[in-house]
Amino acid sequence: MQVYRQGLVRKAKALKVAVSRGLKPSLNSNHGKNLESYSLKTSHK
Numbered sequence: 001m002q003v004y005r006q007g008l009v010r011k012a013k014a015l016k017v018a019v020s021r022g023l024k025p026s027l028n029s030n031h032g033k034n035l036e037s038y039s040l041k042t043s044h045k
Contacts, residue, residue: 015027
């Protein structure tokens with residue numbers, strides 16, 4: 001499970017770099033939602 005999670009983290013970091021370089025569109029560009037604010041609303045404390 002740890003290897004799978006590391007793969008997901010690596011993929012997420014690569015996507016972040018691609019978006020910052022303008023190679024890929026932002027995932028939230030089509031929906032107008034900020035993913036960080038969404039995760040804050042849905043997180044349980």
